[in-house]
Amino acid sequence: MPTAIELHARKTRGHDARVAHAVALLREAAADHAGRIVQATSLGVEGMVITDLIARHGLAIPVATLDTGALHAETLALIPRIRQRYGVEVQVFRPQQEAVVQFVRRHGEDAMYRSVELRKSCCDVRKKEPMRRLLEGRTAWITGLRREQSESRSRVPHFELDADSREKFYPLADWSEADIWHYVATHDVPYNPLHDQFFPSIGCAPCTRAVSLGEDHRAGRWWWEQEGAKECGLHLRPEPIAA
Template sequence: MTISTVSRNQIANLDLDQLNQKYENAHPSEILAWSVENIATGLVQTSAFNVDDMLITDILYRELKHRVPVIFLDTLFHFRETLELVEKAKQIYDLDLKVYKILDVDSREAFAAKYGDELWEKDIAKFHQLTKIEPLQRGLAELNTVAWITGRRRDQAVTRANMPIFEIDGNGRVKINPLANWTRKQTWGYVAEHGVIYNPLHDQGYPSIGDEPITTPVAEGEDERAGRWRGFGKTECGIHI
């Protein structure tokens, strides 16, 4: 019986400790292969099209040849380079791309007119709720998601240092972190070996790329996510809390 055929209560009672122990030192492709084999329907990838996300997409689509739906949150404030990469990835992988965004506006200008100029400066939590948290939860619900795949690694930030590979999110879904036990060096090694496309901003001092107005380059020696929400006292946007 696959996970997709059992109830949400049964999902919550999965032996995650056993799964995490078994796959603690596994290659991401092994973790993703388990996911594809055991979650027949309701498996999605969430992607901001950062390099770790692209690695996962490459394994799913090229190696495993499995067209997992890919959720992309169009916040309206992405870098041009990010949006160009999304289009390029669509062509290369024939992505089953699912784009979700705020419902009542469709441009930065309309967003400013409705919610005020530079809302992130006035209320960063509301900005993220509108542009990321609500669209993601809507997308997961509409796709009848049982389990979702993220590109998080433990070495990205201290807040992720103890992150398991398999966990249950606040809504009773399985959250899969296939890169949890990998390092930034390993990610880039895979990208180089397999010729995976990536955002050119990664080569310009942006190891982690979010919304253009609140993402800055990172100096040598800084945490790779130090450029996200610099000066806001945040380490996460709220999606993974």
């Protein structure tokens, strides 16, 4: 089976300029929000590229992630790999254990499959509540959303204000799949081995599957739902303030 690098990595026109722009944006964000900014990573390949850029250029931006209690072992294994590779301690935020226990007791382990409302309630408990703590006291955050990932993300700007008026930066907004994997190959960036098994977008284990040739990048997320519901609520976007 070919790896994701073998399938996707190639240098395209403008790649170096896109890398330089991403670094410049990260530098500006770190300077403008010194001590109050964070990279919120899901540990997918885009997040790993951003962590590499931050570490490679010595930027004062801490890295944080959510451990929902339902992630693949391959995803969690990246946390010590980041520490070993970059000397960066990843801040890990977990859901309130009692809230998870109560949710499962009321609705069962398979609640997410029974309705969109229950799936979103599960995301509220496992993702949105710990994300609020991750962002507490921050005035800015960085994520790896890209325009190419899905129709709902096709107009992602390089920065905007989120619903709580924090600045939110998307340094890879205009990067292609080829850009991402060329960067990974060039700099030997660690990544989740599930990407080599046709998992382009990786979330909680019960809610993620591999995709088939020609499917949308996020088709493997909540695949049993209608297309319009394919977000967990962490990245619901207001109208952008910059394009």
